[in-house]
Amino acid sequence: MSExxxxxxxxxxxxxTTAFLAPGDGIRDLWATLPRAAKWVVGIPLFVLLGLLPLxxxxxxxxxxxxxxxxxxxxxxxxxxxIGLNVVVGQAGxxxxxxxxxYAVGAYTVALLxxxxxxxxxxxxxxxxxxxxxxxxxxxxxxxxxxxxxxxxGIPTLRLRxxxxxxxxxxxxxxxxxxxxxxxxxxxxxxxxxxxxYPRFREAQExxxxxxxxxxxxxxxxxxTWWFWLGLVLIVVILLLVGNLERSRVGRAWIAxxxxxxxxEVMGVNTFRFKxxxxxxxxxxxxLSGALYSGQVQFVAPPxxxxxxxxxxxxxxxxxxxxxxxxxxxxAFVIVYLPNRLLGVEVAGINxxxxxYLFFGLALVVLMIFRPQGLFPARQYxxxxxxxxxxxxxxxxxxxxxxx
Numbered sequence: 001m002s003e004x005x006x007x008x009x010x011x012x013x014x015x016x017t018t019a020f021l022a023p024g025d026g027i028r029d030l031w032a033t034l035p036r037a038a039k040w041v042v043g044i045p046l047f048v049l050l051g052l053l054p055l056x057x058x059x060x061x062x063x064x065x066x067x068x069x070x071x072x073x074x075x076x077x078x079x080x081x082x083i084g085l086n087v088v089v090g091q092a093g094x095x096x097x098x099x100x101x102x103y104a105v106g107a108y109t110v111a112l113l114x115x116x117x118x119x120x121x122x123x124x125x126x127x128x129x130x131x132x133x134x135x136x137x138x139x140x141x142x143x144x145x146x147x148x149x150x151x152x153x154g155i156p157t158l159r160l161r162x163x164x165x166x167x168x169x170x171x172x173x174x175x176x177x178x179x180x181x182x183x184x185x186x187x188x189x190x191x192x193x194x195x196x197x198y199p200r201f202r203e204a205q206e207x208x209x210x211x212x213x214x215x216x217x218x219x220x221x222x223x224x225t226w227w228f229w230l231g232l233v234l235i236v237v238i239l240l241l242v243g244n245l246e247r248s249r250v251g252r253a254w255i256a257x258x259x260x261x262x263x264x265e266v267m268g269v270n271t272f273r274f275k276x277x278x279x280x281x282x283x284x285x286x287x288l289s290g291a292l293y294s295g296q297v298q299f300v301a302p303p304x305x306x307x308x309x310x311x312x313x314x315x316x317x318x319x320x321x322x323x324x325x326x327x328x329x330x331x332a333f334v335i336v337y338l339p340n341r342l343l344g345v346e347v348a349g350i351n352x353x354x355x356x357y358l359f360f361g362l363a364l365v366v367l368m369i370f371r372p373q374g375l376f377p378a379r380q381y382x383x384x385x386x387x388x389x390x391x392x393x394x395x396x397x398x399x400x401x402x403x404x
């Protein structure tokens with residue numbers, strides 16, 4: 001056996017790999033050792049501080065070229081996408097290259113039901129949706145329709161594996177975009193659907209259409225900040241739901257399928273059913289993010305849902321660490337923040353903000369060489385009572401008869 005194989009078997013890493021981006025392991029291990037109550041004590045203040053960033057932005061984090069509140073709103077939206085894609089790719093091990101298709105289905109569901117330029121508009125006079133609550137009413141509809149799309153796509157395709165599944169999902173994403181582009185009678189084609197509904201909250205003389213409208217564009221609490229706060233609340237809810245799934249029998253089945261699908265099937269795991277669950281749950285979360293996008297931008301058009309964006313979503317999962325929910329959120333922050341931070345920064349006459357794809361490509365190459373598991377790799381516990389088992393082994397109970 002070679003030295004590299006021996007190191008891999010014993011779980012050791014080379015000094016170069018350990019030195020490169022090693023703090024991610026330390027943070028992960030520190031977080032893993034905390035009891036669940038302590039995680040709540042630490043996590044709640046961290047999310048509160050994160051929510052206050054648009055109001056008290058450090059100069060080192062500010063984005064001079066664009067609104068920092070708008071940047072954080074975009075980050076929250078991409079973070080939700082990354083969590084949903086992490087269920088499919090990171091937990092169940094299904095290579096999905098067309099996740100942007102679910103994102104598009106969610107966005108177009110809200111746009112078709114609320115845009116005045118849509119023939120299916122139900123938010124105007126005579127529609128079944130009220131103008132004030134139209135967006136909120138469409139969010140569960142968008143998630144349900146997107147989950148149905150995941151079910152329809154998953155039933156015939158999830159018996160495929162690896163590259164074959166990747167090609168099928170890639171085709172699905174392109175089909176959704178091309179249908180939206182060519183079905184001009186319904187989707188308005190490349191011109192898109194405008195004036196999409198958004199939450200009508202705190203309507204007053206200033207701003208007249210509520211804090212979520214584009215009219216609320218001045219000051220620290222602009223519309224981007226409010227969308228970021230809404231996205232942050234949804235992220236917390238999704239993390240709780242997905243976290244409970246991961247700790248359940250479903251999550252352990254996903255991990256078994258990801259590690260070795262054949263072995264999982266031999267051990268009695270219904271691999272097709274659990275893969276379908278992952279696909280549907282991930283699709284519903286992607287539809288929620290699409291609903292956020294359509295309400296925030298208030299305009300939906302096919303060019304937004306191209307294959308490049310699908311690759312960026314996958315890049316967030318790979319950079320952050322597949323299988324780690326908090327890691328992929330950090331990956332989403334990197335994907336969104338860096339291009340906006342570098343926007344307007346010129347070196348030798350070149351705008352660095354325009355080179356984001358070059359930077360992400362180089363980052364992925366370096367990451368695959370030195371740290372293929374991502375910045376914050378997941379630490380999985382396959383035992384239901386793993387923590388109790390470790391405590392038992394460290395401090396076994398002493399029986400009276402043995403003591404005598």
